[in-house]
Amino acid sequence: xxxxxxxxxxxxxxxxxxxxxxxxxxxxxxxxxxxxxxxxxxxxxxxxxxxxxxxxxxxxxxxxxxxxxxxxxxxxxxxxxxxxxxxxxxxxxxxxxxxxxxxxxxxxxxxxxxxxxxxxxxxxxxxxxxxxxxxxxxxxxxxxxxxxxxxxxxxxxxxxxxxxxxxxxxxxxxxxxxxxxxx
Amino acid sequence: xxxxxxxxxxxxxxxxxxxxxxxxxxxxxxxxxxxxxxxxxxxxxxxxxxxxxxxxxxxxxxxxxxxxxxxxxxxxxxxxxxxxxxxxxxxxxxxxxxxxxxxxxxxxxxxxxxxxxxxxxxxxxxxxxxxxxxxxxxxxxxxxxxxxxxxxxxxxxxxxxxxxxxx
Numbered sequence: 001x002x003x004x005x006x007x008x009x010x011x012x013x014x015x016x017x018x019x020x021x022x023x024x025x026x027x028x029x030x031x032x033x034x035x036x037x038x039x040x041x042x043x044x045x046x047x048x049x050x051x052x053x054x055x056x057x058x059x060x061x062x063x064x065x066x067x068x069x070x071x072x073x074x075x076x077x078x079x080x081x082x083x084x085x086x087x088x089x090x091x092x093x094x095x096x097x098x099x100x101x102x103x104x105x106x107x108x109x110x111x112x113x114x115x116x117x118x119x120x121x122x123x124x125x126x127x128x129x130x131x132x133x134x135x136x137x138x139x140x141x142x143x144x145x146x147x148x149x150x151x152x153x154x155x156x157x158x159x160x161x162x163x164x165x166x167x168x169x170x171x172x173x174x175x176x177x178x179x180x181x182x183x
Numbered sequence: 184x185x186x187x188x189x190x191x192x193x194x195x196x197x198x199x200x201x202x203x204x205x206x207x208x209x210x211x212x213x214x215x216x217x218x219x220x221x222x223x224x225x226x227x228x229x230x231x232x233x234x235x236x237x238x239x240x241x242x243x244x245x246x247x248x249x250x251x252x253x254x255x256x257x258x259x260x261x262x263x264x265x266x267x268x269x270x271x272x273x274x275x276x277x278x279x280x281x282x283x284x285x286x287x288x289x290x291x292x293x294x295x296x297x298x299x300x301x302x303x304x305x306x307x308x309x310x311x312x313x314x315x316x317x318x319x320x321x322x323x324x325x326x327x328x329x330x331x332x333x334x335x336x337x338x339x340x341x342x343x344x345x346x347x348x349x350x
Binding site: 024027028031032037040104105118121122125126129141143144145149150165168169171172173176177179 | 191197199222225226235
């Protein structure tokens with residue numbers, strides 16, 4: 001029994017290490033996709049719970065990171081579907097307002113004018129991204145927020161490489177158009 | 184390439200979907216290069232703000248884990264009850280007759296287009312959300328009610344019905 005307990009404990013410890021390594025990324029992608037802190041936390045917890053439950057099935061065909069992001073993408077899709085109504089979202093206390101996104105400006109020691117301009121650009125960009133279709137937004141965030149190339153996005157989302165490229169191209173075009181109108 | 188890059192070509196270049204010819208043009212054309220740089224800078228700001236915002240919110244204690252809120256919420260709930268008892272001017276939900284439509288249109292929402300696909304989703308809705316949407320409800324703002332919501336193609340709520348009123 002003592003041996004089994006030791007194995008179980010070491011398994012949990014190694015899983016905790018995996019959580020510590022990948023948690024920030026899963027949470028970041030969930031938050032950017034759902035714009036709701038509570039929903040992003042729930043998705044992150046569910047993601048690692050599902051990963052733990054399915055750890056026996058992980059054969060190492062893809063990286064752990066890709067595997068986790070694949071789970072996260074599915075959970076985010078479900079969460080977005082179940083929430084549905086925009087005005088429920090608006091009244092949610094944990095909703096991260098798009099207007100507040102501009103407050104998170106990289107500190108580059110720039111002038112107040114440059115910071116104001118950066119803030120304006122960031123807010124406009126989040127608004128533009130928020131108006132993309134769910135597929136375009138998903139692909140856009142995976143590429144520009146998480147730095148994934150189309151091949152990785154294909155693996156994570158299950159969308160064909162050609163479709164990923166179409167979504168990415170249209171998303172960038174739409175965002176550029178919206179930025180031009182807003183700025 | 185003698186002409187400037189089109190919007191699509193610039194977008195595809197930024198997304199990493201364009202190859203050689205665009206690269207050659209960008210090396211020679213300051214105008215197109217400036218356009219690419221402007222968008223790239225905005226994308227970098229966007230990425231960094233996303234990373235910083237996630238790091239910030241992850242470091243904050245979650246609302247559902249913050250037990251310090253319990254006494255505050257209890258006090259707020261007690262205050263609401265006291266106010267409600269003192270001003271018993273609650274407006275009841277208009278109960279439609281069986282022949283009338285059972286859904287209440289949500290005010291200030293653009294009605295669905297004739298070709299638009301809609302669906303009804305049953306959900307637990309905070310009364311505060313209904314009040315915020317412009318509906319009159321005879322419940323306390325802190326409560327939740329079960330409702331059937333007509334949802335448009337773009338996920339906007341169009342109308343709401345209350346199963347308890349249908350019986």
